[in-house]
Amino acid sequence: MNPTTAGLIGLGILLIFLFSRMPVGFVMALLGLVGFSYVVSWESGLRIMAKDFFGIFGSYSLTVVPLFIFMGQIAFHAGISRRLFDTAYTLFGSLPGGLGIATIGACAGFAAICGSTNASVATMTTVALPEMKRHKYGLSLSTGTIAAGGSLGVLIPPSVIFIVYGIATGQSIGKLFAAGILPGLLLSICFALTVFIWVRLKPGSAPAGEKHTLKEKLRALSGIGETLVLFFLVMGGLFVGFFTPTEAGAIGAGGAIIIGLVRKKLRWKGFVQSVTESTRISCMVLVIVAGATIFGHFMAITRIPFMAAGWVGELPLPNTAIMGFIVFIYLVGGCFMDSLAMILLTVPILYPVVTALGFDPIWFGVIIVLVTEMGVITPPVGINVYVVSGIAKDIPLEVIFKGALPFLLAILATVSLLMLFPQIALFLPNLMR
Amino acid sequence: MFAFEKGVHRLTDLLNLVAGACLVAMTILTCADVVLRLFRHPILGTYEIIGFLGATVAGFAMAYTTVKGGHVAVAVVVMRLSPRVQKVIFIITQLLGMVLFALLTWECVKYGNDLRTSGEVSLTLELPFFPVLYGLSLSAFMVCLVLWMDLWRVFTKRREPWARNGA
Secondary structure (H helix, E strand, O other): OOHHHHHHHHHHHHHHHHOOOOOHHHHHHHHHHHHHHHHOOHHHHHHHHHHHHHHHHOOOHHHHHHHHHHHHHHHHHOOHHHHHHHHHHHHHOOOOOHHHHHHHHHHHHHHOOOOOHHHHHHHHHHHHHHHHHHOOOOHHHHHHHHHHHHHHHHOOOOOHHHHHHHHHHOOOHHHHHHHHHHHHHHHHHHHHHHHHHHHHHOHHHOOOOOOOOHHHHHHHOHHHHHHHHHHHHHHHHHHOOOOOHHHHHHHHHHHHHHHHHHOOOOOHHHHHHHHHHHHHHHHHHHHHHHHHHHHHHHHHHHOHHHHHHHHHHOOOOOHHHHHHHHHHHHHHHHHHOOHHHHHHHHHHHHHHHHHHOOOOHHHHHHHHHHHHHHHHHOOOOOHHHHHHHHHOOOOOHHHHHHHHHHHHHHHHHHHHHHHHOOHHHHHHHHHOO | OHHHHHHHHHHHHHHHHHHHHHHHHHHHHHHHHHHHHHOOOOOOOHHHHHHHHHHHHHHHOHHHHHHOOOOOOOOOOHHHOOHHHHHHHHHHHHHHHHHHHHHHHHHHHHHHHHHHHHOOEOOOOOOEOHHHHHHHHHHHHHHHHHHHHHHHHHHOOOOOOOOOOOO
16 A cells, blocks of 8 residues: 555544544544554654654743643633723623623633633633623623633634644744734624624613713723733733743743732632643643644655645636635534644645645634634534533523524624735734844 | 552642643743843753753643543534443543553653663753653553543443543
8 A cells, every 4th residue: 555545544544533532632643653653664653653742742832832821820810801801891881782792802801811712711601601691691692702702712812723833834923923913803893793783683682781980991991901011021022022932921921920919819729720720721732732743744754735735736726716615624624623633633734735825824824713713613513612501501502502603704704804805914923023 | 449540540640730830830930031031141951941841741741631531522423322332432442542652651661761872961951851751651651541440430330431530
């Protein structure tokens, strides 16, 4: 059997095993090991596996993952998310659907100091859902808003997915972070508009909130001061080239700890929980990265990625149509798989295709993050919906899925705008050195 | 058997504690290096130490993450199958996972031995790499034990397949 046939069979078996409920990282590592060993030798396959686990876990560039996750966890336990929500409520509470808009605002703010979708959703479900229930908001609107708002976590920097995409493709993490800012703000506005229109169409779903005076609003702004300081310190240092991404993550985590201690909100128990959760989430991410790296080595020796790039490049179709098809693959795949696993699995094959077609790799990173994020609120896998339902156990899954549906239109609108105007993503990274 | 299970859980918790301590150490060391750099006194070899600590964070948290059911898996198809078929798939995938981590345990020791024999060390601080490989091997072995324990519990009907939180 020639390597290409072995590679195609390997891909087929991978697809079957991915749905066997075996951890995605284990499946990719195992099939990568078996495939590589079959084509080369068992001795080389085993050594590649050990080297990849060692190389990925001990990679300086990837130590940014646990550090940014740690920063987000500390921010939650230090009460930063609660203060963000209170500020957003004071500012937007009197608008139709004000609490929903405040939730989106708080999600965007929290996304600026937290790099993970799941963490953002879990945080906001704990903080915002009781408030929306208290103000008699419809369950679909409130849970849908939180599930969708949480997806901002991976678009607005820092973002674990951008880090991993950057390392997998050799792109600058700083530039990817910069590229996520404007689309993230645009998506936040589209989400807020979705809430606004929803409430205009169905006024009963969100009773009007309290009005606040200008003085109260100005005073409330102090609640976002610490987030702004932390964001500008971390991202500013990264953008001007003073920090490496790892240093930015450590400074962010250290800054969040100092804020928590100064405000006397971070207790020992919260600190220990932050550390334990961070090691668990980081390990989950890095095992997938290690598995995908081993599988990527197998794919590389089969030459399938290069052949796919050549084959697609010769198709008699306009580049935009091919890109549309690639986006469609991510859209469907994202409905069934975790975004990170989906991106890591497909990038070795699709990245050469995209660059051969002349698309900007930074822009492509933003597009696939956005598209796979649609999967986090759509059935059957919609992880954000499961996270909300896991915390708010009295709310049926279908109510949350129904509530998240209108927000898909907002993501689609943002994707379309980015396709038409790539500068939305590329303007800030192009300003960097 | 219960004492053995308790022992495995204690060891996974202990390994995760070490991973957590390394994460905190990474944060402190990097912050200190950035601050001292402002005064033109960066800490020598930070880059290398962070790599070693990072390997310990992810490596030593592997067994704990497995115990907590923290690895990403696609459940959407299997959860629609009959309990009997689910059990068969669980047994097969657990066994495959055990084979993978048994091989990783073995190969990390071999790789570590090779690095020790060749005397390979980091560039600046000349720290040897092999202890990290031995640590990784221990973590992979613990994952093997956790997977086997879960399998055993399903066999002895003390647990449903894929039940979260190993305790």
